[in-house]
Each structure stands twice: as structure tokens, then as C-alpha cells.
Amino acid sequence: MLGVRGSVAGFLTLATVLPAVAQDFDPAALDLPALVExxxxxxxxNGFAFWLAGEPDAADRLGWRKVDSDNPFLSQYELEKSLAAFGSETxxxxxxxxxxxxxxxxxxxxDLARKLDIEPMISTPQKFLGEKVVSEKTETSEGVKFTTRISLNVSTVETHPGKVLAGCSYKIEVE
Incomplete structure (x- = not known):
């Protein structure tokens, strides 16, 4: 979600802004396909992610059920309603x-990577990893440099055999 590098001032700026971002999130306005694609x-x-992580009943309010994942790097949810993304449903x-x-x-x-015009970084029978940068920009405010990067990703992971993971990465780096 956030990558913070360097400056203490940058971290303090984010620390004061982020709680307000989470409080401003309206779950009725959630456009999950837009976030994934x-x-x-x-x-x-970030407003959605901080709300989901910070509200004790957030997943329940969305009709999601948290599921144990064998992958410590993934938080997994089963959705009440199907999500349509990338021409498929899940x-x-x-x-x-x-x-x-x-x-x-x-x-x-x-096949999905080709459809989405994503170049593979790794493509073997055991592992696939591809990424396409959708947007990247850098801004400076009060001497603090913010770089935002959005990338579309397609991958496979051992913990989800026979499945393809496809979605978006949203990052802010602060210097």
C-alpha cells in the first residue's frame, strides 16, 4: 500500500493525513472492479485499504469472509457476490x-498477460510474473517528494495452484 523511504518529515506528513483518508471512505462507493483493474x-x-484494515467489521459490512491463506504475503477473502474483472468472474x-x-x-x-498487453518478467511452467506500469508521477510538496505508481500485475503462486492472480498495485513512495 505505502512505501515510505527516507524523510521523517515525509512520514509525519503521511501520519497526519492517513487517518483522515480512512475516515472519509464510504463503503457504499466501493468500485471493486475499478480497484482491481x-x-x-x-x-x-489507500482510503479503502486503510478503512478495510482499520474497521473491525469492514469485511462483514462488504459481505466478505476472511479465509486463511497458506501464503503469508496474501490476505484472502471470499466474496458474497461475484467480482467481474478482466473478462472473468471470481x-x-x-x-x-x-x-x-x-x-x-x-x-x-x-494468455491473460497477452490479452492485457503485459510483458512477462518470469514465464516458466512453475512461475509467471508480469507487470505493466499504468501510471507513474512524482510531485513535491513542502520539500517532500511523493512518487505514485500504479501497475497492473498478472502472476501465479504456489499456494494457489491452477489459479491466476490478476490485479493492481498502488504505491506511494515518500522521500
Missing amino acids: CRADVPTY RTLVFTSSGPMAVLDGMTAP
Whole structure:
């Protein structure tokens, strides 16, 4: 979700802004397909992510059930209603440290990556990892440099055999 590097001032700036971002999130306004398919911006994703992590009953309010994942780097949820993303539907969603990914059946990672114009960084029978940068910009405010980066990702992981993970990564780096 956030990558913070360097400056204490940058961290303090974020520390004062982020609680307000989480409080401003309206779950009725959630556009989950937009978050998964990289059609949202970083503040929109961060507002949702901080709300989901900070509200004790957030998943229940969305009709989601947290599921134990064999992968310590993924938080997994079963959705009450199907999520339509990338021309497919799923009821399983995982979150990485930087964004949501749909867990998809019935396709291969290389095929989906080609469809989404994503170049593979790793493409073997055991592992696929591809990324396409959707947006990247740098701004400076009061001497603090903020870099936002949104990337579309397709991958496979050992803990989800036969599945393709596809979704978005939203990052802010502060210097």
C-alpha cells in the first residue's frame, strides 16, 4: 500500500493525513472492479485499504469472509457476490502489500498477460510474473517528494495452484 523511504518529515506528513483518508471512505462507493483493474487512483485505493484494515467489521459490512491463506504475503477473502474483472468472474480476492488481485480460474497467466498487453518478467511452467506500469508521477510538496505508481500485475503462486492472480498495485513512495 505505502512505501515510505527516507524523510521523517515525509512520514509525519503521511501520519497526519492517513487517518483522515480512512475516515472519509464510504463503503457504499466501493468500485471493486475499478480497484482491481487499475482504473482507480492511489488515494482512492489507500482510503479503502486503510478503512478495510482499520474497521473491525469492514469485511462483514462488504459481505466478505476472511479465509486463511497458506501464503503469508496474501490476505484472502471470499466474496458474497461475484467480482467481474478482466473478462472473468471470481468470488475470491487476495490483497498483496500494495493492492487487490482477483483469483481467476479457466485461463493461463501467459494468455491473460497477452490479452492485457503485459510483458512477462518470469514465464516458466512453475512461475509467471508480469507487470505493466499504468501510471507513474512524482510531485513535491513542502520539500517532500511523493512518487505514485500504479501497475497492473498478472502472476501465479504456489499456494494457489491452477489459479491466476490478476490485479493492481498502488504505491506511494515518500522521500
